[in-house]
Structures are given as C-alpha cells and as structure tokens.
Amino acid sequence: MNSFIYNIPTKVYFGENQLGNLGKELTRFGKRVLLTYGGGSIKRNGLYDRVITELRSAEMEIFELSGIEPNPRIDSVRDGVKICKEQGIDVLLAVGGGSTIDATKFMAAGACVEHDAWEFFGANAKPIERALPIVTILTLAATGSEMDTGGVISNLETGDKLGRLAQPLLPKVSFLDPTLTYSVSKYQTACGAADIMSHIIEVYFNTQKDLYMLDCMMEGLLKTVVKYAPVAIQEPNNYEARANLMWASSWAINGFINGGKRKAWSCHPMEHELSALYDITHGLGLAILTPRWMKYCLDPTTVDKFVQYGVNVFGIDSKQDKMTIAEESIRQTELFFFETLGLHRTFSEVGIKCEDFELMAQKACRYGDIKGFKTLTQEDVVRIYKMCL
Amino acid sequence: MNSFIYNIPTKVYFGENQLGNLGKELTRFGKRVLLTYGGGSIKRNGLYDRVITELRSAEMEIFELSGIEPNPRIDSVRDGVKICKEQGIDVLLAVGGGSTIDATKFMAAGACVEHDAWEFFGANAKPIERALPIVTILTLAATGSEMDTGGVISNLETGDKLGRLAQPLLPKVSFLDPTLTYSVSKYQTACGAADIMSHIIEVYFNTQKDLYMLDCMMEGLLKTVVKYAPVAIQEPNNYEARANLMWASSWAINGFINGGKRKAWSCHPMEHELSALYDITHGLGLAILTPRWMKYCLDPTTVDKFVQYGVNVFGIDSKQDKMTIAEESIRQTELFFFETLGLHRTFSEVGIKCEDFELMAQKACRYGDIKGFKTLTQEDVVRIYKMCL
Numbered sequence: 001m002n003s004f005i006y007n008i009p010t011k012v013y014f015g016e017n018q019l020g021n022l023g024k025e026l027t028r029f030g031k032r033v034l035l036t037y038g039g040g041s042i043k044r045n046g047l048y049d050r051v052i053t054e055l056r057s058a059e060m061e062i063f064e065l066s067g068i069e070p071n072p073r074i075d076s077v078r079d080g081v082k083i084c085k086e087q088g089i090d091v092l093l094a095v096g097g098g099s100t101i102d103a104t105k106f107m108a109a110g111a112c113v114e115h116d117a118w119e120f121f122g123a124n125a126k127p128i129e130r131a132l133p134i135v136t137i138l139t140l141a142a143t144g145s146e147m148d149t150g151g152v153i154s155n156l157e158t159g160d161k162l163g164r165l166a167q168p169l170l171p172k173v174s175f176l177d178p179t180l181t182y183s184v185s186k187y188q189t190a191c192g193a194a195d196i197m198s199h200i201i202e203v204y205f206n207t208q209k210d211l212y213m214l215d216c217m218m219e220g221l222l223k224t225v226v227k228y229a230p231v232a233i234q235e236p237n238n239y240e241a242r243a244n245l246m247w248a249s250s251w252a253i254n255g256f257i258n259g260g261k262r263k264a265w266s267c268h269p270m271e272h273e274l275s276a277l278y279d280i281t282h283g284l285g286l287a288i289l290t291p292r293w294m295k296y297c298l299d300p301t302t303v304d305k306f307v308q309y310g311v312n313v314f315g316i317d318s319k320q321d322k323m324t325i326a327e328e329s330i331r332q333t334e335l336f337f338f339e340t341l342g343l344h345r346t347f348s349e350v351g352i353k354c355e356d357f358e359l360m361a362q363k364a365c366r367y368g369d370i371k372g373f374k375t376l377t378q379e380d381v382v383r384i385y386k387m388c389l
Numbered sequence: 390m391n392s393f394i395y396n397i398p399t400k401v402y403f404g405e406n407q408l409g410n411l412g413k414e415l416t417r418f419g420k421r422v423l424l425t426y427g428g429g430s431i432k433r434n435g436l437y438d439r440v441i442t443e444l445r446s447a448e449m450e451i452f453e454l455s456g457i458e459p460n461p462r463i464d465s466v467r468d469g470v471k472i473c474k475e476q477g478i479d480v481l482l483a484v485g486g487g488s489t490i491d492a493t494k495f496m497a498a499g500a501c502v503e504h505d506a507w508e509f510f511g512a513n514a515k516p517i518e519r520a521l522p523i524v525t526i527l528t529l530a531a532t533g534s535e536m537d538t539g540g541v542i543s544n545l546e547t548g549d550k551l552g553r554l555a556q557p558l559l560p561k562v563s564f565l566d567p568t569l570t571y572s573v574s575k576y577q578t579a580c581g582a583a584d585i586m587s588h589i590i591e592v593y594f595n596t597q598k599d600l601y602m603l604d605c606m607m608e609g610l611l612k613t614v615v616k617y618a619p620v621a622i623q624e625p626n627n628y629e630a631r632a633n634l635m636w637a638s639s640w641a642i643n644g645f646i647n648g649g650k651r652k653a654w655s656c657h658p659m660e661h662e663l664s665a666l667y668d669i670t671h672g673l674g675l676a677i678l679t680p681r682w683m684k685y686c687l688d689p690t691t692v693d694k695f696v697q698y699g700v701n702v703f704g705i706d707s708k709q710d711k712m713t714i715a716e717e718s719i720r721q722t723e724l725f726f727f728e729t730l731g732l733h734r735t736f737s738e739v740g741i742k743c744e745d746f747e748l749m750a751q752k753a754c755r756y757g758d759i760k761g762f763k764t765l766t767q768e769d770v771v772r773i774y775k776m777c778l
Contacts (some may be wrong), residue, residue: 001632003404008397015392015649213633213640216609224602244602245391247648251602259636260404275617 001209001262005166010147010254014176014247016239017048019137023058023091025173029133030090030211032061034083036104037095038068038232042139045183052094063087068096071275071282072103074155077117080107084132094136097141097192101136102151105169108132118155121162123367128166136174140184141246142192143281144199144253146174154276160363161276163268172259176250178242186233190341191283193229193245197222197336198286199252202265205297205305205373210259218257218332219312226313229381230340266372267293270381273360280350287337288347292387294330295373304329305373347388357385390598391649396556399536399643403565403636405628408439408526411482412447414562414564419479421450423472425493426484427457429659434471434572440484442769452476454496454613457485460664460671461492463544466506469496473521483525483560486581487532490525494558499519507544510551512725512756517555526564529573531581531672533588533642535563536710543665550665552657565639567631575622579730582618582634586611586725587675588641591654594686594694594762599648607646608701613637615702619729655761656682659770664750669739676726678734681776683719686763687712694762695719736777746774 006047011019026033033055034165042048055062063083068076084107094104108131110117119126138146149170152163184192204218224244225364231241251257270293271285298306303326310329318325338345347353361381370376376384402410415422422444431437444451452472457465472478473496474497483493495519508515527535532538538559541552573581589641593607613633620630640646659682660674689694692715699705699718707714727734736742750770765773 001404001629003407006401006403009400011398012395013392014395015390018392168390189487209629211633211636212629213609213613213637216612217606220602220605223605227601240390240598240601244600247600248602 001211002262002384004257004258004260008147008254008256009278010171011173012103012147012176016177016179018092018175018177019054022051022054022135022137022175023060023179026055026060026091026093029172031059032063032088032090033091034063034065034080034087034089035095036065036068036080036092036100038066038070038097038100040066041183042095044208047095047137047139047180051093062338063089067236068100068103069270070099071154071161071279073097074153075117076103077106079112080104081117084108084111089132091133091135091211094134095139097138097140098145101138101145101171102143102153104132104134104136105151106144106153106164108134109166109169120164121153121155121160121345121370125164128164128168130297131168134169134171136171137155138176138246138363140188140192141181141242141249142195144196144249146171147250147254148228149255150253152272159276161272162343163272176239176246177345178239181235181242181246184236184240186236186342188281189229189232189236190343191281191287193225193283193341194287194290194337194343195283196225196245196249196252198267198283198290200257201256201290202268202372203261206261206263207302207373208261208263210261214257214259215308221248221252221257222313226336233341264370264372266370266374266376269364269370273364274352276362276363277356278350278352280352282388284343284350287341287343288345288350288388289384291330291337292384294333296380296384296387298330302374347385352388354386354389357382361385390600391651393647395645397536397559397643397645399560399698401536401565401639402560402562404632405566405568407564407566408443411440411443411524411526411564411720412449415444415449415480415482415524416447418561419453420448421453421477421479421674423454423476423478423481423496424484425454425457425469425481425489425496427455427459427486427489429455430572431484436484436526436569438530440482440544444477452478452550457489458552459488460543460668461488463507463542464543466491466495466499469493470499470506473497473500478521480522480524483523484528486527486529486672487534490534490560491532491542493523493525494520494534494540495542495553497523498555498558509553510542510549514553517553517557518647519556523558523560524562525560526566526569528569529577529581530570530631530638531584533585533638535560536639536643537563538644541661548584548665550661552661565635567628567635570635571626571632573625575625575731577670578618578621578625579732580670580676581638582614582672582730583676583679583726583732585614585634585638585641587656587672587679589646590679591657592646594654594683595650596691596762597650597652599650603646603648604697606640610637610641610646611702615725621731623698630762653759653761655759655763655765658753658759659773662753665752666745666749667739667741669741673732673739676730676732677734677739678773679775680719680723681773683722685769685773685776687715687719691763736774741777743775743778746771750774
C-alpha cells in the first residue's frame with residue numbers, strides 16, 4: 001500500500017441558485033475577469049446573461065473568449081494566453097464542460113510563462129509552477145475538470161492530443177448546478193456517463209493493493225452512474241439524476257479514489273488517439289474501447305477484480321464460478337454502454353478505420369508500454385483496436 | 390434536495406514516512422510553533438523525538454503545551470491561548486487524537502480575540518472569524534478532527550460539554566500515518582471505531598432526501614469499519630486495517646457525506662452529557678446509546694432506512710419482511726459494538742446512574758428538541774437513557 005498526498009482545495013457551490021455567490025468569489029482574486037465559453041449554447045439558454053449580470057453587479061471588468069471547441073485546441077489556449085497577458089487578467093471564469101475548462105486551465109498557466117503553451121505537453125514538458133486563479137461554472141457532467149488538476153489539449157498540426165496534470169491548474173471555486181445540465185442532449189449525457197464510468201474503472205481495475213475503503217467508494221460511484229444515467233436520458237429535467245451524475249463526475253477523477261495507486265490508465269491513452277485523429281466524442285471512444293479492453297485483460301490472474309466489480313456494482317450472484325461472474329460483468333458493461341446508454345458499439349459505426357491502427361497505437365505508446373492493469377505493448381493496443389471493429 | 394457548499398481544503402499526507410514534510414509545511418506559516426499534546430505517550434513511543442528533530446531542522450522556535458486531557462477542558466484551551474498571545478505564535482502543531490486537536494483548534498481561535506475562549510460556546514456564542522493556522526499529526530482514528538471544522542470542549546465548572554463548528558478551525562495540513570496508531574489499545578481502538586460508526590449513522594439515518602451517491606459512500610465507510618475494526622483489535626500492527634480505519638475516520642465527519650442534509654444529530658448530543666458528567670470515553674457512550682436510539686426510532690415510517698442499512702452494510706437477505714430486516718440490522722449493530730468490539734453494553738456497567746437522567750436530558754435539549762431522524766423531546770431522551778440501563 002503506497003503513501004499519498006490528498007490535496008483538493010477546490011470550493012464547490014452545489015445546487016440551484018448558487019450563482020449569487022459568483023461575484024463575491026471572483027472579486028477575491030481581482031476585478032479583471034476573462035470569461036471563456038464554447039459554441040454559444042450558454043447564450044441560447046440564458047446562462048450567459050445570468051453570468052454577465054452577476055459580474056456587472058460585482059463591478060468586474062469583463063473580457064471574453066468564446067468558441068472553445070470540443071477536444072479543445074492549443075490555438076484556443078494561445079488566444080486566451082494572449083488576452084490574459086495583454087489585458088492583465090486577474091481571474092479566469094470558464095463556463096462550460098470539460099473542453100472549456102481544460103482549455104482555460106492552460107490559458108491560466110500560459111499567462112504566467114514566456115514560452116508557448118504547447119511546451120507544457122509532451123516528453124520534455126515545461127513545469128507548471130503557477131497559474132492565474134480559475135473559477136468554473138459546469139454545464140456538463142463528464143470530465144471532472146471542475147475539481148481536478150488535469151486537462152487534455154489537441155494540436156491539429158502535430159495530430160497530438162495530450163494530457164497534463166499540475167496542482168496550480170486546480171480550480172479555486174466551481175459552481176455545480178444540476179439544472180444547468182438539463183439541456184444536455186441524450187447523446188452527450190450518455191457520453192458523459194461513459195466518461196465518468198471510465199475514470200473510475202481506470203483506477204478500480206488495478207493490481208496494486210490499496211485501501212478497501214476506496215474500492216467501496218468507487219463501487220458506490222459506479223452504482224450511482226448505472227442508476228442515474230438512464231434516468232437522466234429518459235427525463236432530462238430530473239434533478240435527482242442530474243445532481244447525482246454531476247457530483248459523481250467530480251469525485252470520479254478529483255484524486256480521492258486514487259489513494260496511493262500508481263499504475264497507469266489504459267483506455268484513456270488508447271482513446272485519446274481516436275479523438276485526436278477523428279475528433280469523435282471522448283466518452284463514446286471510451287465506451288467502445290472499455291469492454292474490449294476488459295476482455296483482453298481477463299485471465300486467471302485478473303479474474304478476482306472482475307468478480308468484485310460484477311458482484312458489487314451489478315449485483316451478479318456471487319455463488320457462481322469466478323470466470324462466469326467475470327464474463328457476465330463484462331457483458332453487463334456492454335449492455336450498459338450499448339443498450340442502456342444507446343452508444344455506438346463499434347469503430348466501423350463511427351468511421352474509425354483499421355489503416356490508422358498502427359499509427360494510433362504507436363502514439364498511444366509514445367512514452368513506452370502502457371503499464372496499467374495489464375501492461376499493454378503497441379501490439380496489444382493494435383489487437384484491442386481490432387476487437388472494436 | 391438541498392444545496393450545499395463543499396469546502397475542505399485540508400492537505401493530507403497519508404502513510405508512513407511522511408513526517409519529513411513537516412518542517413516544509415509548518416514554515417509556510419512562520420517560525421514560532423506551539424506544539425500541543427496529551428499525557429506523554431508520544432514521549433514513550435518516540436514520536437515526540439521525531440517531531441522535535443523535524444522542527445529543529447526547520448529551524449523553528451518551539452513552545453510546548455502538554456497534558457491535554459481526554460474530553461479536553463476549557464482550562465487547557467485558556468493555557469494555550471495565553472502562550473499564543475504572549476509568545477506571538479505563528480502556527481499550532483497538535484500531536485494526538487481528537488481531544489488534543491479539538492483543544493488546539495480553540496487555542497488557535499482564542500489567540501485571535503480578546504474575550505475568553507469559553508464564549509465561543511453556548512447559545513450566545515461569539516463568532517469565530519479567524520484562527521491561527523493549525524497542523525495536526527494524528528495518533529488515534531476516531532473523531533475526524535484532523536479534517537473537520539469542529540471541536541468539543543468541556544467546562545468542569547458549569548458541567549457543560551459543548552461543540553462548535555467554524556471554517557477557520559479546519560486544519561491546514563494533517564499527517565495521517567497509520568503506524569502511529571499501532572500502539573492504540575484494544576479498548577481505545579474499539580471506542581474509536583464506535584465513534585466513526587456513529588458519525589456516519591448520524592448522517593445516514595435522515596429523513597431528508599439527498600444524494601444516493603452519498604448514501605453509497607456512507608455504506609462503504611460503514612462496511613470499512615465493520616471489516617477492519619476487529620482486525621485492528623486482533624492485530625494492532627496490521628497496516629491495512631489501521632490505514633482503512635484512519636482514512637475512514639476523516640471522511641466520516643469532514644462534511645463530504647452530509648451533502649445538503651440539515652437534520653440534527655441525535656446520539657451525539659445525548660452522549661455529550663454522559664461524558665460531561667461521568668468523563669467516560671465518548672465512543673463508548675455512543676456505542677451504548679446507538680442501538681437503543683435505533684430501537685426507539687424504528688417504526689413503519691422509518692423502517693425503509695433500516696432496511697437499506699441492514700442489506701447494504703450487513704448483507705442481510707433483502708427478501709425478508711421489512712420489519713424483520715430492520716430489527717436484524719439493529720441486532721447486528723449491537724453484536725458489532727458489544728461482541729465484536731467487546732464494549733460495555735449498559736450504563737450500569739460503566740456506573741451511569743438513573744438519578745442523573747433528568748438533568749442530562751435537560752442539558753441535551755438545552756436548545757430545544759433534538760430535531761434529528763426522529764424529533765426527540767427531553768422526555769424521549771430520558772426514555773432512551775432508561776433503555777440503556
């Protein structure tokens with residue numbers, strides 16, 4: 001059992017009608033705010049106006065950067081850095097889902113250095129020692145970026161999609177209002193649920209011994225997603241379902257469930273290459289990959305973890321043979337992603353072609369084998385991609 | 390479902406061999422440290438020397454206050470306040486269990502005001518707007534004071550034992566090394582486990598609708614205590630057991646599991662009067678009270694919560710009649726406290742006398758009825774006390 005440091009000081013306002021606290025929290029950091037958002041849905045649903053009203057009553061000077069894309073790009077980050085530097089921004093306010101928040105994190109860090117923000121990524125990445133303060137208003141339950149230290153940015157020139165973790169990227173304050181996710185489409189709700197599930201599965205399936213308590217927490221989070229994602233898809237305005245998914249999304253990846261686990265994640269690096277090359281939704285790629293990765297990993301040395309998962313998350317009868325329970329647990333995972341959530345089942349359905357597998361596998365293993373639940377070589381990754389066809 | 394603010398910025402170093410970070414963390418706040426501890430067990434087991442070595446290599450000026458008692462008293466708090474003021478203390482380092490940490494919290498707050506520290510308690514309590522920074526090294530898994538905003542102090546003159554919550558009391562940094570609890574006696578380990586269980590039960594048994602996710606978390610924490618408390622009692626040096634209990638103790642009460650629940654706690658106010666008058670161990674008082682309180686509360690309107698508890702925590706067969714499951718869940722709770730943990734079962738065994746019930750009930754209801762899972766009047770409290778005889 002490894003030691004660890006727990007350090008998640010993000011303050012969270014959870015629930016409806018908390019935006020009245022926005023001005024108070026932002027002005028702790030200064031008066032000049034850069035408001036970042038995506039394609040403008042917040043203008044259509046009235047959130048933009050509510051935010052502007054709060055900022056004005058706090059007498060803030062507002063600068064804006066809109067148009068941050070899904071799978072956010074380094075170009076957007078560069079645009080934000082430029083505004084921060086030129087305008088002497090004090091605090092960044094990201095309004096959106098993980099893409100907007102991720103991009104905003106690297107604007108905040110980029111504003112504190114002289115070099116280009118892309119140098120925060122890759123094998124010889126520059127350190128992130130400081131960042132301007134970040135506040136978020138979450139509109140999509142998925143990535144957990146609102147309460148974690150990470151972000152993922154795409155570079156269309158190099159074809160790379162790379163992640164980075166650093167403590168200064170942690171938002172200072174996040175507003176989680178479940179009603180802001182009422183307008184999230186069925187498809188995006190499903191992809192978000194798959195993303196949350198995957199964040200937990202990446203940690204839960206681990207050969208390193210760790211705290212039983214944290215396994216219980218993860219099973220609780222997984223059960224929460226399994227219970228409420230279908231409700232949110234059927235009844236988009238169901239507060240209970242949206243609230244459970246929203247808070248689960250934060251806790252799936254804020255670091256709490258990790259404890260001292262140090263094994264690498266598996267499906268995320270394989271997926272990042274899909275969305276880097278094809279720009280598909282991250283959660284969809286994860287949903288297609290995860291059950292195939294599970295099948296690839298299942299053997300007598302790993303079967304116990306699948307049994308624990310199947311019994312405690314899906315309530316499979318524990319009296320059966322271990323391998324039977326394990327296989328059933330994977331079948332239940334498939335049923336959840338492809339039937340309950342209604343996501344596409346194969347690469348073929350979403351247009352991912354086998355001629356790209358070698359290149360994508362090579363990039364997924366750019367830092368060497370993926371040392372996760374089972375160590376995956378480049379050849380293993382190609383085999384798992386083939387299982388997804 | 391209520392809204393809530395989540396705000397637990399305590400940084401935690403969890404695991405063995407983390408004390409090397411102590412100097413670095415303390416000197417962020419200054420050079421003059423007040424080291425507080427209890428009866429001197431830390432001198433016998435070598436922890437005192439390790440701490441002093443770290444403080445000296447960080448070139449800190451060390452002031453000390455020892456002798457903080459179990460059920461800590463306002464007199465100790467006053468002594469600490471005096472040192473803080475006279476010596477211009479920058480940061481307080483509490484080394485011990487909940488008693489030492491609780492007392493240290495109010496020293497830190499008392500150092501920032503002119504009035505007497507007892508005025509932080511009671512019906513007309515003074516506000517706690519500031520406190521000196523507090524760092525803790527935990528040696529007993531029980532109260533959760535290492536990661537929460539509260540503390541409980543006794544006043545022998547008035548016979549009161551009163552609690553207080555305030556955000557400035559939250560420790561900045563806490564060191565949780567499970568090996569430091571190896572020397573905790575079987576009896577204190579058992580009392581600590583009962584205290585942790587009670588903190589969860591006080592929130593879990595609640596008629597207010599809240600997040601299913603948080604109920605899952607609470608069930609996971611309860612299962613963790615049920616699984617590992619007996620192991621720690623049988624094998625005091627079992628790292629896995631001590632680590633699970635230690636981290637569960639923090640999460641049982643740091644505020645995370647509360648969500649938006651606003652109902653009062655029930656067993657804690659009833660127990661505080663026992664330990665105020667008889668100076669018994671808090672966890673023991675809770676163990677005796679909890680199953681009786683459960684019996685007192687069980688009826689057709691509350692049975693569902695007991696069923697959920699019995700099935701999800703103790704694995705009771707869910708196909709039985711509801712009331713049967715509920716009664717079995719209370720029997721399992723009794724078995725756990727009185728057989729597995731080996732704690733005393735009745736007030737008579739620990740010398741608590743029925744002639745004090747009226748006075749204790751009156752004090753437990755000093756602010757009115759206890760508006761918890763079921764509202765308890767002073768008469769209800771007397772009846773529950775009588776069930777404990």
